[in-house]
Amino acid sequence: MAAAATASYPTISPKHNLSFSTNNHHRLNKNVLGFVSENPIPIRSLSLSCSGPAKHSMKVSATSAATPMVETSKSSSDDVPTIVDVDLGDRSYPIYIGSGLLNQPDLLQRHIHGKRVLVVTNTTVAPLYLDKVVNALTVGNPNVTVESVILPDGEKYKDMDTLMKVFDKAIESRLDRRCTFVALGGGVIGDMCGYAAASFLRGVNFIQIPTTVMAQVDSSVGGKTGINHRLGKNLIGAFYQPQCVLIDTDTLNTLPDRELASGLAEVIKYGLIRDATFFEWQEKNMHALMSRDADAFAYAIKRSCENKAEVVSQDEKESGLRATLNLGHTFGHAIETSYGYGHWLHGEAVAAGTVMAVDMSYRLGWIDESIVKRVNNILKLANLPTTPPEMMTVDMFKSVMAVDKKVADGLLRLILLKGPLGNCVFTGDYDRKALDETLHAFCKS
Amino acid sequence: MAAAATASYPTISPKHNLSFSTNNHHRLNKNVLGFVSENPIPIRSLSLSCSGPAKHSMKVSATSAATPMVETSKSSSDDVPTIVDVDLGDRSYPIYIGSGLLNQPDLLQRHIHGKRVLVVTNTTVAPLYLDKVVNALTVGNPNVTVESVILPDGEKYKDMDTLMKVFDKAIESRLDRRCTFVALGGGVIGDMCGYAAASFLRGVNFIQIPTTVMAQVDSSVGGKTGINHRLGKNLIGAFYQPQCVLIDTDTLNTLPDRELASGLAEVIKYGLIRDATFFEWQEKNMHALMSRDADAFAYAIKRSCENKAEVVSQDEKESGLRATLNLGHTFGHAIETSYGYGHWLHGEAVAAGTVMAVDMSYRLGWIDESIVKRVNNILKLANLPTTPPEMMTVDMFKSVMAVDKKVADGLLRLILLKGPLGNCVFTGDYDRKALDETLHAFCKS
Numbered sequence: 084m085a086a087a088a089t090a091s092y093p094t095i096s097p098k099h100n101l102s103f104s105t106n107n108h109h110r111l112n113k114n115v116l117g118f119v120s121e122n123p124i125p126i127r128s129l130s131l132s133c134s135g136p137a138k139h140s141m142k143v144s145a146t147s148a149a150t151p152m153v154e155t156s157k158s159s160s161d162d163v164p165t166i167v168d169v170d171l172g173d174r175s176y177p178i179y180i181g182s183g184l185l186n187q188p189d190l191l192q193r194h195i196h197g198k199r200v201l202v203v204t205n206t207t208v209a210p211l212y213l214d215k216v217v218n219a220l221t222v223g224n225p226n227v228t229v230e231s232v233i234l235p236d237g238e239k240y241k242d243m244d245t246l247m248k249v250f251d252k253a254i255e256s257r258l259d260r261r262c263t264f265v266a267l268g269g270g271v272i273g274d275m276c277g278y279a280a281a282s283f284l285r286g287v288n289f290i291q292i293p294t295t296v297m298a299q300v301d302s303s304v305g306g307k308t309g310i311n312h313r314l315g316k317n318l319i320g321a322f323y324q325p326q327c328v329l330i331d332t333d334t335l336n337t338l339p340d341r342e343l344a345s346g347l348a349e350v351i352k353y354g355l356i357r358d359a360t361f362f363e364w365q366e367k368n369m370h371a372l373m374s375r376d377a378d379a380f381a382y383a384i385k386r387s388c389e390n391k392a393e394v395v396s397q398d399e400k401e402s403g404l405r406a407t408l409n410l411g412h413t414f415g416h417a418i419e420t421s422y423g424y425g426h427w428l429h430g431e432a433v434a435a436g437t438v439m440a441v442d443m444s445y446r447l448g449w450i451d452e453s454i455v456k457r458v459n460n461i462l463k464l465a466n467l468p469t470t471p472p473e474m475m476t477v478d479m480f481k482s483v484m485a486v487d488k489k490v491a492d493g494l495l496r497l498i499l500l501k502g503p504l505g506n507c508v509f510t511g512d513y514d515r516k517a518l519d520e521t522l523h524a525f526c527k528s
Numbered sequence: 529m530a531a532a533a534t535a536s537y538p539t540i541s542p543k544h545n546l547s548f549s550t551n552n553h554h555r556l557n558k559n560v561l562g563f564v565s566e567n568p569i570p571i572r573s574l575s576l577s578c579s580g581p582a583k584h585s586m587k588v589s590a591t592s593a594a595t596p597m598v599e600t601s602k603s604s605s606d607d608v609p610t611i612v613d614v615d616l617g618d619r620s621y622p623i624y625i626g627s628g629l630l631n632q633p634d635l636l637q638r639h640i641h642g643k644r645v646l647v648v649t650n651t652t653v654a655p656l657y658l659d660k661v662v663n664a665l666t667v668g669n670p671n672v673t674v675e676s677v678i679l680p681d682g683e684k685y686k687d688m689d690t691l692m693k694v695f696d697k698a699i700e701s702r703l704d705r706r707c708t709f710v711a712l713g714g715g716v717i718g719d720m721c722g723y724a725a726a727s728f729l730r731g732v733n734f735i736q737i738p739t740t741v742m743a744q745v746d747s748s749v750g751g752k753t754g755i756n757h758r759l760g761k762n763l764i765g766a767f768y769q770p771q772c773v774l775i776d777t778d779t780l781n782t783l784p785d786r787e788l789a790s791g792l793a794e795v796i797k798y799g800l801i802r803d804a805t806f807f808e809w810q811e812k813n814m815h816a817l818m819s820r821d822a823d824a825f826a827y828a829i830k831r832s833c834e835n836k837a838e839v840v841s842q843d844e845k846e847s848g849l850r851a852t853l854n855l856g857h858t859f860g861h862a863i864e865t866s867y868g869y870g871h872w873l874h875g876e877a878v879a880a881g882t883v884m885a886v887d888m889s890y891r892l893g894w895i896d897e898s899i900v901k902r903v904n905n906i907l908k909l910a911n912l913p914t915t916p917p918e919m920m921t922v923d924m925f926k927s928v929m930a931v932d933k934k935v936a937d938g939l940l941r942l943i944l945l946k947g948p949l950g951n952c953v954f955t956g957d958y959d960r961k962a963l964d965e966t967l968h969a970f971c972k973s
Contacts, residue, residue: 198937243688254759259935282727284933285754285765286845309730314699320730321766400731488729490704492643 164190165381167388169304170396174324178304178388180381184331185212185292188219192227194290194326195220197261200229201253203276204267205236208294211337216267216292230256234272238424241271241311243319249279263288263326269295269342270302270429274320277308281323289325294334296346296380297430300353300387301408303328305395311424315486316416322400330388332381340466345430347372347465348411350383352437353390355458356407356498359505361386366457369464406489406509410498411437417483418471427472434467435525440499443521447513449501457504470525477522609635610826612833614749615841619769623749623833625826629776630657630737633664637672639735639771640665642706645674646698648721649712650681653739656782661712661737675701679717683869686716686756688764694724708733708771714740714787715747715874719765722753726768734770739779741791741825742875745798745832746853748773750840756869760931761861767845775833777826785911790875792817792910793856795828797882798835800903801852801943804950806831811902814909851934851954855943856882862928863916872917879912880970885944888966892958894946902949915970922967 164181179190200220204213209231217229232252234245253262264287266276273291280289293303309320335343347369354362364382365372371379391408398405415436418427441458444450462469489496489509496511497518609626624635645665649658654676662674677697679690698707709732711721718736725734738748754765780788792814799807809827810817816824836853843850860881863872886903889895907914934941934954941956942963 243692247688250757250764254757254763254931257931257935259937260933261936278727282723282754282764282766284763285752285767307730309727312695312699318699318729319695319727321727322730486699486702488705490702491706492704 162187165385167385167392169324169392171306171324171399174306174399176325176327178328178330178392180299180330180332180385180388182332182377182381184329185215185219185333188222188224190327190329191216191219191265191290191292192224194288195224195227195263196288197259197263198226198228199256199258199262200227200265201249201256201258201262202229202231202265202267203234203249203272203279204231205234205272207236208268208272209233212267212292212294212334216265220265230258234275236271238271238311238419238429241275241424243310246275246279246310249275250283253279253283258283258287260284260287263290265290265292266303266325267292267294268298269293270298273298273303274308274317275310277306277323277325278310278320281308281321286323289323291325291328293328293330295338296335296343296384297349297428298346299330299332299335299384300346301349301391303330304388304391305405306399315420315483318486318488324399328388330384332377332384335375335380341428341431343375344373344466345428347383348430348434348437348462348467350387351458351461351465352408352410352433353387354505355437355441355500356410356507357394357505358386358390359503361390362457362461362504366461369461373465403509406496407498407507409489410500410507411435411440413484413487413489413495413497414439414471414480416487417480418475420483421475421479422472427468431468432471434462434465435469435471438462438469439471439521439525440497442524443497443513443517444500446517446520447499449499449508454500454504473527475526476528477519477526480522480526607632610830612830612837614769614837616751616769616844619751619844621770621772623773623775623837625744625775625777625830625833627777627822627826629774630660630664630778633667633669635772635774636661636664636710636735636737637669639733640669640672640708641733642704642708643671643673644701644703644707645672645710646694646701646703646707647674647676647710647712648679648694648717648724649676650679650717652681653713653717654678657712657737657739657779661710665710675703679720681716683716683756683864683874686720686869688755691720691724691755694720695728698724698728703728703732705729705732708735710735710737711748711770712737712739713743714738715743718743718748719753719762720755722751722768722770723755723765726753726766731768734768736770736773738773738775740783741780741788741829742794742873743791744775744777744780744829745791746794746836748775749833749836750850751844760865760928763931763933769844773833775829777822777829780820780825786873786876788820789818789911790873792828793875793879793882793907793912795832796903796906796910797853797855797878798832799950800882800886800945801855801952802839802950803831803835804948806835807902807906807949811906814906818910848954851941852943852952854934855945855952856880856885858929858932858934858940858942859884859916859925861932862925863920865928866920866924867917872913876913877916879907879910880914880916883907883914884916884966884970885942887969888942888958888962889945891962891965892944894944894953899945899949918972920971921973922964922971925967925971 162181162183164179164184167178169176184190202216213231220229221227232249234240264276264280266273273293277289280287291303293299306322306324308323309317312318351365354365368379372383394405394408411433415432418432418435441455445455459469484495487495494511496509498507498509501508607626607628609624609629612623614621629635647661658676665674666672677694679685679693709721709725711718718738722734725732736748738744751767751769753768754762757763796810799810813824817828839850839853856878860877863877863880886900890900904914929940932940939956941954943952943954946953
């Protein structure tokens, strides 16, 4: 399977494989930080050769910074990041993607404007990467002082009480408008830190350092920030863009398998809604991704960020197109809210929600049965659920979906597949019977 | 004095005088809602003739909408509002100013996009104006449904716990992204409702209906929203512009004297920082304002909004110029935070803070003594304090001022007068000795 993978995507900077974690906690596998020079093609060579097809033409460049790499063994501080630009006028910013980027202080320091930084992280990630990030922010830069606030880990803490801890720390530390907030962690940390940065003194600088697949391929890009309300997910927040996103793919070394698979649900989403070629690549390379092949992951992250950047550039505030990124999320949010945060990961709920959205699309006669099968197959290859938890009822789905952000004037709009693979619609114009049938097909009551 | 007032400013729509309230509570004086046709010049005639001098040339138009008024007794629904435009590109919006505007449903309804409205108000204002506003939103417009949330009244409730009540109501009412939040009340309501609108579902429509002088001349215009933190004022919030601001000057009929005077502190501020002609007009007309002369108030509100609109148009996010609108506010916030919200009104604290800023400017040798005297005189005419409360200490000032939003990299920047009347600077480049001397001059310890 590894050979098939190599044949079907450009191999990039494959100095080491990601570690395989079998437990449910982040852990630092120091072994994998060594360099195995199996393939000398540097990341930068990727930039012009492997862009997948974009259905919407947009200025989204994946360029390489700094100088070419030479084909020798070297310290990771020499790594050249792949850069995906998010084009939003005066709010544009780069996404740096690569191995060992936290060993390149300049990447972060060039985006720090004042003298004060607040790193927002959690109890799981702090022991692994906080020192490294503080070092990257301060080495050779003695004028900068760094504070940190370590939040409890988990979606159930993505609430106003926990957010207030960030404000408390910022204010007690007397941070001012020229400070920078740095989100170090997964999607929950990124969303909360971003909303705190949007709101503190009515807006301060903000940098994303995502450490999970979910955050690296989706939530850290595009400026959606916010917290949950007891009645629904992400109901309070802001659109607020970071100064940059720094994705050090080495941080995946410490990611538990379940978290890794959860992020793949969003990778699969991009293929389904707008990038059939990427979906086909995933079908061929899911085994490589599940065995943490570094090349496969670097490509999946880059291609996902490119897809997201294109969509966000065209529709920053989700007036239409951007909503398509929420394939499966309306069903998924209902699962997360009803089942209780912490039981299922976001991507697990999205996976089951995607199967439901695809089922409904098929019932509407909008897609072939073959797509239904391929979606089920790829999610199973990714060890993701393809049905909601048994406790979910039709009424649970309906009551949470009623407060979804995509309701407009009382009408629930959904993202549904329509046409050949890679095509979708965002619409409230569908037969309610199909929705009911899907809900009943997936719920016992 | 009334004659002098008439001579020194354009008389406008003077159908009725504002009532004189002698107690400390809002009350509705129905008598003053009758029409006394002392002077037939309609508001619209004001639009081209009485703009004060603007030191910064900007596109800020004060135009009149709809058709000319005729010189007859008429219902207030015929009143033509003065319009001040806030020019912010695709976030531009009009400020409607006039008597009886809440009787003109179209002014509000043209800015409602969806079918759902949430009015945010407080226990004092709701009994006076909530029905009227609901009527204005719904009359002839049966598709629109209006919810309301009535918060406790007072600066001490401008906190996260109270803000959550707005989110709770919006979510329980299943409002969606096409809804509109309407702020009905003074500055606290406007700031909280605005921040809630900025954050609910990452941003929904928002309309300001300010009912105090403070809100009408200052806080409702320009998009600053937010809440207080126990360690300081307005430390959590957003820049978020409304769809429109509707100022029905009749709402001042129910405003207590102390609240009315509090708002005048901000009117005086505009004269001091950028509009000497307006300050001179105020010196001549303070008695008319204090006796609630409707013409004087209409002019003071319009000219204040024009000044604010000009500044905000040039510097929406307060990178420099806009900070000058905070003359006296850094000292004033220290008073409000230390003394406890509810003892002094915002404008009262700003008045004392203005005297302190002017004192410091004089100690620095930046202004003539005559300005110091004129500032003290006009504030006394407005029944505003010219010294901080006796309990304030130098340390209290210093500890609150250290977390002011205008601190940058540890340096406190202040707005100070410099040069002839109507000129100021926003600077951290001043002799610390002058600040110490001012603090010691106004504090016993």
